Amino acid sequence: MKEIIREIILNAGADVCGLANVDRFRKMEPGFRPSDIWPECKTVICLGVALPKGLTCVPSRMIYARYNRLVCDMADDVVLRSAKVIEKLGITAVPLPADGPYEYWDVEKQKGKGLVSMKDLAVECGIGTLGKNTMLLNPQYGSMLNLGAILIDFPLQSDPYAENICIPGCRKCIDGCPGHAISEDGHVDQKRCREMTYHRTERGFDTVDCNQCRMSCPVRFGRK
Numbered sequence: 001m002k003e004i005i006r007e008i009i010l011n012a013g014a015d016v017c018g019l020a021n022v023d024r025f026r027k028m029e030p031g032f033r034p035s036d037i038w039p040e041c042k043t044v045i046c047l048g049v050a051l052p053k054g055l056t057c058v059p060s061r062m063i064y065a066r067y068n069r070l071v072c073d074m075a076d077d078v079v080l081r082s083a084k085v086i087e088k089l090g091i092t093a094v095p096l097p098a099d100g101p102y103e104y105w106d107v108e109k110q111k112g113k114g115l116v117s118m119k120d121l122a123v124e125c126g127i128g129t130l131g132k133n134t135m136l137l138n139p140q141y142g143s144m145l146n147l148g149a150i151l152i153d154f155p156l157q158s159d160p161y162a163e164n165i166c167i168p169g170c171r172k173c174i175d176g177c178p179g180h181a182i183s184e185d186g187h188v189d190q191k192r193c194r195e196m197t198y199h200r201t202e203r204g205f206d207t208v209d210c211n212q213c214r215m216s217c218p219v220r221f222g223r224k
Contacts (some may be wrong), residue, residue, distance in 0.1 A: 102114045103115075111190045
């Protein structure tokens, strides 16, 4: 059944897929666990859709901003279509949004928390590990994945954890952050990051003025 579900996810357009039994997520922050969203959850399915490498060749403000958003939408589309197919197997499937909307927002710190942390789900599902920039690093696609997830009420065995490809001693993401938002202990000051990153044109189009945490990483395209 696990490989049937994985094939459904990959055929729907995902580049990677991992699964983990809900027991793996007990260590996550209370209130943001998969079982907090749906107590009947038995297994978490996490998937990634890769951004084109060419987006690293141009300034992030307009082109990257547009397609990073669209790839998040692609992840949502894969999640929704896959959930519908999985339910034809007699399994209940709860699709989770790749990005917003979410409730938690600290106004002073400009800190948001999703319904669950997609990157933490991805780690537990064996898709990748967290780099010093706190982004997910996948051995094949590096930091170029946008993530989605599905909760199901069918118990499955967890995939093995992924290999850590973050280079020991490398500080390029920390030193290259223009907002000095990445700390030595692996945390990101969301307020500093947001102030450097997210803006709008006079016409009202959203822009991404900085993506150096992703672009400066030597393994942004995965293991060489």
